[in-house]
Each structure stands twice: as structure tokens, then as C-alpha cells.
Amino acid sequence: MRIVITGGFGFLGRQVADRLLETRTFRGVPIDRLVLADRFVQADAPTAADPLVDIVQGDLTDRLDDLFAEPVDVLIHLASAVSAECEADFDLGMSANVDGTRALLEAARAQSVAGGPTARVVFSSSVAVYGSDPALPLPPVVSESTLPTPRSSYGTQKLVCEQLIADYTRRGFVDGRVTRLMTVSVRPGKPNAAASGFLSCIIREPLAGLPATCPVRPDLRVALASPRRTVEGILRVAEAERGEGPGRLNGGVPVNLPALTVTVAEMLATLRRVAGDAVADLVTIAPDRDVEAIVGSWPAVFDNARADVLGLEADPSFESVVRDYLEDHSDAVVADALLTARPARPAPID
CATH class of the missing domain: 3.90.25.10 (UDP-galactose 4-epimerase, domain 1)
Structure with missing residues (x-):
């Protein structure tokens, strides 16, 4: 079992890696290698010293050969340019979010077409895929059946990636799973460029x-999830079997985390x-x-409700x-x- 985490030294990447290293298994199968891929690497982090861990440093599109040098069973794609960053620099958002995701999907597709394993691709999308369009306001309560109408470049880029993953999954190139993350609060460390970072x-x-x-304004309502619940949600969606019934992932529709x-x-x-x-x-x-x-x-x-089914x-x-x-x-x-x-x-x- 070889698992790759993009953004492996980002906040969520480190948390997901730590959780996997605690159990050293994925769906009960021992993890042989855990690959942490990131542009910036914290070489002195305890995670980096674990004997199961390999590190791939650099831009994702430049290091695909290294990521797929051996078969990838699970790809947890957390690397992303964030919301305010994408609004300030359109080209950065398109390159990091859309082009980078498509390159990963193409590499996973090539692996499958060549007779290798069909990679389980877990993508971290965002609540930002939704937006209140003046011509089509959001309903009071939003679910996965609500039409996404993003009002930011970041949300649009995430939605594009969701649709790519859905089609690659439909074609049998990957086993795609999409989690729509709520704003994560409280994040430790330094402020980032996300519009929601103030939360x-x-x-x-x-x-x-x-x-x-x-x-x-103080009366603004927001949807939040703690780091603990967010990591739990990512891994639960990653490990879930497809099918009907409690604990199973029903179809290829994204899951809004609670x-x-x-x-x-x-x-x-x-x-x-x-x-x-x-x-x-x-x-x-x-x-x-x-x-x-x-x-x-x-x-x-x-x-x-959809997250409830997964516990x-x-x-x-x-x-x-x-x-x-x-x-x-x-x-x-x-x-x-x-x-x-x-x-x-x-x-x-x-």
C-alpha cells in the first residue's frame, strides 16, 4: 500500500499524515510507503523522520515522475492555492489548482491504462463552490443537491476539479472521492492568504x-469545522466502501463535511x-x-445527511x-x- 499526500507539509497534510502513521494501515491494509509531496518541506518535522515516509519536494507538475515512480494506491490531494490568493492572482490559481490537479489525474490515468492499480483519488474541495447568485439565491439550507454557483475564482477552480474527478471516475481511470471542506478553525501557526483566515x-x-x-460584521454567519473533525472527515471518505447503507459512500457525489x-x-x-x-x-x-x-x-x-451516513x-x-x-x-x-x-x-x- 503506497499512499501519496500532496501538500504533505501543509497544516492538513501533516495532520492526515500523522493520523495514518498512528495506525500505519489504510482500511486494515499495512501502509508500505507514505509519500509527502510539497513545494516546501519541513525536514526536521517528526513525520519526516518516520521510516515509512518518503519526501518529494518541488512543484507537483515537475515531480510527477517521482510520485508515480512506483504504483500509487491512494492519492490524497490537499495541495492548493487559497481563496484570496486566487482572487489576487488568477494565473496562480489556475496553475496551482486546475492545471496541477489535471496533471495528477492524467498521471493516475496513465498508471491505470498501463495495467497498474486504479488509484483512489481523494480531493479536498471547498464550501466556496457555493455562492449566492442574484438570479439564483441559495436556499436557507444547502445540501449536495444545491447547484454550485461560485462567486470567487477559488470556488470556480475547485468546482472545475470536482467535475474532472467525476468524469475520470466515470471513465474508470481513477476511484475519485471529493470532500467539500468547511472553513477550518482554529488553525495553528501563521496567518495564510485565505479570505477566511481571519476565522x-x-x-x-x-x-x-x-x-x-x-x-x-459580527452578525455574519459562517460554517466551521475543527481540524480534528476535518481530518476525520477526509480519512473517512477516503476509506469508505462504495454502495448503499451506513458507513458507505453512495455514488460519486461530493460529500459536504459536517x-x-x-x-x-x-x-x-x-x-x-x-x-x-x-x-x-x-x-x-x-x-x-x-x-x-x-x-x-x-x-x-x-x-x-450525506455525512451522517458515513458516521x-x-x-x-x-x-x-x-x-x-x-x-x-x-x-x-x-x-x-x-x-x-x-x-x-x-x-x-x-
Whole structure:
């Protein structure tokens, strides 16, 4: 079993790799090699030192021969240019997202046509494939049957890739699976160029004792998923058998991963409740029309029925999301915020 993860040293790539290395199996089959492909490699990461791991560094389209030098059984495609990046640089988005994905699909197709295994291709799409077109507004609750009408270049590029994967799967070239990710919050590390990045920044930076700016109105509703639930969803879709019934992947339709719907105001109120006034007061509201135009076009309420069949659930509350972050990344939290955020210990029983 040889598994390739593109974007293997990105945030989600590392998380997915770590989860696979914990079990060292995929659908009960031992993993022989786990290939992490990325333009930027963190050579000193613990994952990189694991004896199962191979590293391929560079642009995907330049390193396809290395990725497919041996048969690829599973390809988890997480590499992507992000939303605001694609809006600022159209050519970058098309090259990284559309051209790179098609090149991977062509390499997987060539493997299959040559008599090799039919690769199981797992693609991370996005809630950004949806948008509220003035001529066709989104329904109050969105499901996989809702017509995607993206309102950003990033969302359009993701939708193009979804359709390519569907057709390559229909033709038998690959076994494609598409997960539509909600905005992942709270992400650790430095801010990225995603339009939705502030949905992590307004929690992560204050907990680190740093100021943060919220570029949207507080009453804006958003659909979120914690890193834990997102990784769980990617791997559940990757491992699911096709067919009808609980735990099975029904057809080739994308799966919207479960969404927790909250307002930005509720997120900030949770931060205040969990970490205290001094931390929450580090957030400043300063609306940015460009950011709000992108994020505000995405749906916030989802029918999670398709994910339910796979046994996937949304985070129970935003407070649970914040506490997961505190548990997983205590080294990125200032002492005072961490002390305030710890739940009180129950009084001893006499």
C-alpha cells in the first residue's frame, strides 16, 4: 500500500499524515510507503523522520515522475492555492489548482491504462463552490443537491476539479472521492492568504497575546469545522466502501463535511467566556468589503445527511473547538490566557 499526500507539509497534510502513521494501515491494509509531496518541506518535522515516509519536494507538475515512480494506491490531494490568493492572482490559481490537479489525474490515468492499480483519488474541495447568485439565491439550507454557483475564482477552480474527478471516475481511470471542506478553525501557526483566515486569527492571535482584526460584521454567519473533525472527515471518505447503507459512500457525489454554524459574534463571545476580557479585547472590528464579499457569499447552514451516513458529526459547539485548540497547541498560548481558559477543577468530595 503506497499512499501519496500532496501538500504533505501543509497544516492538513501533516495532520492526515500523522493520523495514518498512528495506525500505519489504510482500511486494515499495512501502509508500505507514505509519500509527502510539497513545494516546501519541513525536514526536521517528526513525520519526516518516520521510516515509512518518503519526501518529494518541488512543484507537483515537475515531480510527477517521482510520485508515480512506483504504483500509487491512494492519492490524497490537499495541495492548493487559497481563496484570496486566487482572487489576487488568477494565473496562480489556475496553475496551482486546475492545471496541477489535471496533471495528477492524467498521471493516475496513465498508471491505470498501463495495467497498474486504479488509484483512489481523494480531493479536498471547498464550501466556496457555493455562492449566492442574484438570479439564483441559495436556499436557507444547502445540501449536495444545491447547484454550485461560485462567486470567487477559488470556488470556480475547485468546482472545475470536482467535475474532472467525476468524469475520470466515470471513465474508470481513477476511484475519485471529493470532500467539500468547511472553513477550518482554529488553525495553528501563521496567518495564510485565505479570505477566511481571519476565522482562525481572531481566536489564535489573542490567545497568543497578539492583536487581531476581524474584517467582517459580527452578525455574519459562517460554517466551521475543527481540524480534528476535518481530518476525520477526509480519512473517512477516503476509506469508505462504495454502495448503499451506513458507513458507505453512495455514488460519486461530493460529500459536504459536517458544519458547525455560528456567527462571528458568537465566536468572539466564546473567546471572552473561555479566555477572559483582556484576551477578547485584543480583537478589533474593521470591516473589509473585499473579504466580506467572498466569505459572505458562502452558505452557512448545511444539511449534513450525506455525512451522517458515513458516521461523521459536526463539532458540538464552538467552545469545544476552542478547547481542542488549547489542548493541542498549549505552546502557542500565553500563560495568562491558558490559565483563564482551563476549566475549574471540581471541589473535592468530603
